[in-house]
Amino acid sequence: MRRFTHAGSVAGVIDIRIPDGLIESQYAYAGEPGRAFIAALPARVAEFVGRWELTVDGPSMHGMAALVLPVVRRDGTPAAVKFQLLDEETEGEPVGLRVWDGDGAVRLLDHDEGTGTMLLERLDSGRMLSTMADTRKAVLVIAELLARLTAVPAPAGMRRLGDIAGEMLDDLPDALKAIPDPAERALVERCGGAVREVLGEPGDRLLHWDLHFENVLAAEREPWLAIDPKPLAGDPGFDLWPALNNRVDAGDVLWRFDAMTEVLGLDRGRARAWTLGRVLQNALWEIEDGRSLDEEDLEVARLLLGMPGASGASGASGVR
Numbered sequence: 001m002r003r004f005t006h007a008g009s010v011a012g013v014i015d016i017r018i019p020d021g022l023i024e025s026q027y028a029y030a031g032e033p034g035r036a037f038i039a040a041l042p043a044r045v046a047e048f049v050g051r052w053e054l055t056v057d058g059p060s061m062h063g064m065a066a067l068v069l070p071v072v073r074r075d076g077t078p079a080a081v082k083f084q085l086l087d088e089e090t091e092g093e094p095v096g097l098r099v100w101d102g103d104g105a106v107r108l109l110d111h112d113e114g115t116g117t118m119l120l121e122r123l124d125s126g127r128m129l130s131t132m133a134d135t136r137k138a139v140l141v142i143a144e145l146l147a148r149l150t151a152v153p154a155p156a157g158m159r160r161l162g163d164i165a166g167e168m169l170d171d172l173p174d175a176l177k178a179i180p181d182p183a184e185r186a187l188v189e190r191c192g193g194a195v196r197e198v199l200g201e202p203g204d205r206l207l208h209w210d211l212h213f214e215n216v217l218a219a220e221r222e223p224w225l226a227i228d229p230k231p232l233a234g235d236p237g238f239d240l241w242p243a244l245n246n247r248v249d250a251g252d253v254l255w256r257f258d259a260m261t262e263v264l265g266l267d268r269g270r271a272r273a274w275t276l277g278r279v280l281q282n283a284l285w286e287i288e289d290g291r292s293l294d295e296e297d298l299e300v301a302r303l304l305l306g307m308p309g310a311s312g313a314s315g316a317s318g319v320r
Contacts, residue, residue: 016045016060018067025064030085037085041067044083048117052110054081061125063228065090070122078122079109086116089230092158094118096231099155099206104148105226106217123225127218135247139256142211142243143263145226146236150264154206154233161234161274162202165195168280175287184293187301191280194273201270203235212242236264237274241300244275248296253303272304 018041026034049056049071057078058070066084073079084090094116097108102121110119132138154160172192179185208215209230219225244256261271279301283293 016042016056016069019060019062022062022064022067026085029064030087033085033087041083044115044117045069045081048081048083048112048119052081052119054079054119066228068125070125071119073109080120080122082118082120084116088159090116092231093229095155095158096206096208096229099152100149102221102225104145104222105208105229106219120227121219123217123219123227125217128214129216129224130213130247132213135249135252136255136259138213138247139243139259140263141224142213142216143260145216145224146208146211146239146260147264149208149211149226149229150205150236150239152206153204154231158206159232160202161207161232161238162199164232164234164281165199165202165277168192168277168284169195169199171284172280175284178287179293184298187298187305187307188280188283188293190305191276191283191301194276195280198235198270198273198277201235203238204233205236207232207234207236207239209239210242211239212246214246215242235270235274237261237266237271238277240271240275241278244300245296248300250299250303253300257304275304276301 018038023038026038028034030037045067048054049069053074054071056069057072061068061070066082068083069081071079071081094108094111094113097105097118097120101107106123107121108118109121111117129138129141132141169192172189176185176189179188208226209232210228211226215226215228216224217227240257240260243260244253257271257275258268260266261268264271279297282297286293
């Protein structure tokens with residue numbers, strides 16, 4: 001845990017701890033930009049606490065990519081400041097949050113375009129959706145949030161699913177050569193085939209991309225709100241995978257898929273194809289990083305494809 005202090009802000013002396021997990025993840029996955037981000041954090045925290053006239057009122061929090069500070073605004077309103085590395089995924093976050101304007105998602109209060117630093121409404125970080133014991137109820141919460149979030153068209157300039165999918169298909173032939181297991185290779189190839197079938201209609205809705213149980217927090221103004229979007233423009237079917245693979249139970253995958261497609265009003269065939277696209281995306285990343293393919297991902301794909309021997313494949317589902 002790296003600790004720093006800084007004096008001279010409206011908060012007096014700021015005593016902040018940069019968690020080891022954030023440092024390690026930035027060094028490992030973001031390379032030199034991640035190291036520069038960590039090095040710049042002390043001055044950046046001091047700058048924005050002062051600029052936005054904030055008082056830090058709790059310990060720092062973090063995920064793999066961001067430092068979050070609970071703060072109080074000058075008028076006494078609780079809020080949170082999010083510091084993160086600015087890249088092609090995170091640069092769309094404030095854009096998406098502005099479009100949603102608090103409808104199903106955390107509300108953006110202020111934003112610095114140059115650094116990607118955001119001032120957000122304060123949610124209850126101690127009550128993630130992952131604390132809900134009934135995973136089926138949790139999946140329905142996510143489905144209802146996604147129905148609201150994807151109801152609006154993506155703004156101009158947003159990353160586009162069609163471009164991402166096209167790049168995945170371009171990378172697929174070489175990636176297949178790197179998969180030693182014939183069954184896994186055939187499964188990933190089928191995922192690519194499913195994406196080809198829907199590539200011509202990639203959609204134009206505003207997607208969250210990463211709505212799993214830990215990215216939904218309790219709030220005062222609504223029971224649950226989404227956080228941490230990595231927005232792009234595309235088909236809502238591409239947004240289902242995180243909830244299918246979160247706290248996964250193979251016997252529940254098809255129930256989750258059917259429930260989510262029903263709540264969102266999606267065509268099941270297209271939703272299946274775009275969900276297989278997420279499996280393909282993950283597989284390409286694993287291959288690029290020299291890791292084995294994720295077995296839970298592959299099992300989700302087998303179940304959606306109705307392949308013999310898949311766990312829980314005997315359950316009824318509209319995808320067949």
